[in-house]
């Protein structure tokens with residue numbers, strides 16, 4: 362992974378959204394995909410409802426069925442170098458990224474409009490396999506203001522500040538399988554929940 366990345370957008374599409382192409386080599390991408398596929402991935406569960414995307418998490422896991430978060434298996438060795446590079450991209454200490462969420466979106470799977478859970482602060486994501494579009498929206502008057510960000514395979518993105526807190530994001534249903542790895546840091550609220 363190169364040590365320095367040019368911002369994909371000279372002027373960011375949204376304050377708090379940074380992204381860069383060419384974060385991984387094709388060999389690194391293929392190795393990560395093989396590792397993700399070797400995990401036991403489970404359909405995302407939300408209040409008794411089963412989503413089509415398949416997930417597992419390390420470090421900490423957020424249980425959307427119970428609305429609670431718990432310690433999960435430690436982040437495995439094979440994720441450590443990509444996590445260190447993701448932290449460097451986001452300008453964060455590596456140790457701040459306490460959660461790794463693996464997702465496989467098979468055809469027909471996407472992720473609906475949401476903001477990530479408030480126990481987390483920074484979100485740093487890596488895209489694998491095929492291009493996708495991350496859509497953003499926020500309420501404006503009677504409607505929504507909308508922005509779309511292309512996520513190339515092997516690219517990285519960082520959500521913080523306004524893009525993280527004021528906008529919702531989603532990914533339309535995929536036609537071809539895509540994988541993603543997202544790393545998260547705790548928010549102040551998350552640290553309090555962890556320590557309680």
Ligand SMILES: O=C(O)CCC(=O)C(=O)O
Pocket residue numbers: 462464472477486487488530532540541542543
């Ligand atoms: O697949 C991605 O890159 C985004 C995933 C996401 O938004 C989430 O897990 O909260």
Ligand SMILES: [Fe+2]
Pocket residue numbers: 475476477530
């Ligand atoms: Fe998200």
